Amino acid sequence: MGVTLSRLDRRRALIVCAWASLCANILLVVTGGAVRLTDSGLGCPTWPRCTNGDLTPRAELNVHSAIEFSNRMLTFVLTAVAIATLLAAWRTAHRWLAVWLLLGIPAQAVVGGISVLTKLNPWVVSIHLVASMAIIGLAVLLLWRVYGGGPGADRGPVAWLGWANFVVAWLVLYAGTVVTGAGPHAGDSTSQRNGLSVLQFAQLHADLVCLFIGLTIGLVVLSYALKAPAASVRAGWILLGVELAQGAIGWVQYFTHVPIVLVMFHMLGAALISAAVTWVLLRVRAGVPDDERQPAAA
Numbered sequence: 267m268g269v270t271l272s273r274l275d276r277r278r279a280l281i282v283c284a285w286a287s288l289c290a291n292i293l294l295v296v297t298g299g300a301v302r303l304t305d306s307g308l309g310c311p312t313w314p315r316c317t318n319g320d321l322t323p324r325a326e327l328n329v330h331s332a333i334e335f336s337n338r339m340l341t342f343v344l345t346a347v348a349i350a351t352l353l354a355a356w357r358t359a360h361r362w363l364a365v366w367l368l369l370g371i372p373a374q375a376v377v378g379g380i381s382v383l384t385k386l387n388p389w390v391v392s393i394h395l396v397a398s399m400a401i402i403g404l405a406v407l408l409l410w411r412v413y414g415g416g417p418g419a420d421r422g423p424v425a426w427l428g429w430a431n432f433v434v435a436w437l438v439l440y441a442g443t444v445v446t447g448a449g450p451h452a453g454d455s456t457s458q459r460n461g462l463s464v465l466q467f468a469q470l471h472a473d474l475v476c477l478f479i480g481l482t483i484g485l486v487v488l489s490y491a492l493k494a495p496a497a498s499v500r501a502g503w504i505l506l507g508v509e510l511a512q513g514a515i516g517w518v519q520y521f522t523h524v525p526i527v528l529v530m531f532h533m534l535g536a537a538l539i540s541a542a543v544t545w546v547l548l549r550v551r552a553g554v555p556d557d558e559r560q561p562a563a564a
């Protein structure tokens with residue numbers, strides 16, 4: 267009895283930690299966005315120290331250094347959550363996923379550091395955001411596994427559409443970072459841009475979004491037609507809802523010259539898309555859960 271209870275507690279702790287990991291990583295995308303959008307990217311002009319002489323911005327404290335330094339400090343919160351997740355997962359089959367989540371933090375710290383040392387080179391900043399999106403996907407995979415989801419081996423048309431949605435979502439995410447690299451929000455008023463046309467790449471980004479929305483509608487319709495499990499249909503609808511909201515924000519921000527608040531919501535939306543599309547893929551690949559299987563006809 268005692269053993270069973272402690273196993274249950276460990277599972278609960280792991281669920282809480284996995285959710286905390288997902289939320290903390292999403293939060294970091296938004297706070298990282300605040301750094302860029304308030305031109306605070308070089309608020310701490312060097313790395314890993316904030317200024318040449320000090321780990322903190324004490325000597326050269328201003329709004330930008332405070333914002334950039336606070337974002338760096340959030341890394342410690344994320345580290346605490348990742349360590350707690352690893353401890354909770356240690357004696358389970360999910361240990362390696364928790365290890366990868368933890369390793370993502372120093373990897374991101376290094377990419378963030380290179381961003382600062384290259385004076386916010388837009389291609390490096392883009393990798394920084396894309397890596398965060400991948401870590402969010404990893405946190406979703408952990409949650410999926412912790413809730414009992416298996417690796418999944420469904421090869422049906424809905425599963426293929428799940429893959430198509432996943433691949434196009436990543437093209438959309440990456441194209442978005444290229445638009446940002448061409449646009450006005452560099453992270454610091456002196457930073458270089460990537461030299462590409464905002465107009466052309468925003469068009470490409472939006473075209474890919476149309477393809478993405480079409481694929482998700484296809485996934486939902488096919489799920490109904492092929493009587494896919496209710497959970498797959500629900501996941502498809504949620505993804506479609508997030509996409510439409512995100513697409514609307516994208517259009518409005520484009521036509522209103524990318525106001526800071528809307529861009530922050532757009533970054534939050536991008537993080538939610540990464541989470542939702544990963545969940546959809548895992549869900550549709552899992553096929554029909556045992557408790558929804560029809561009994562074979564006698």
Ligand code: HEM
Pocket residue numbers: 299392395438439440441442443444445446447449450451468469471472475478509512513514515516517519520524529532533535536539
């Ligand atoms: C599913 C829908 C969408 C997703 C997942 C998405 C994702 C992204 C991402 C990841 C970024 C980069 C953020 C950054 O680097 O900080 C971005 C930027 C951008 N997106 Fe989207 N986007 C979507 C829809 C749209 C649409 C429909 C438009 C309309 C043209 C749009 C316009 C823009 C613009 C103008 C930027 C640059 C913002 C800036 O300069 O800071 N997006 N998007």
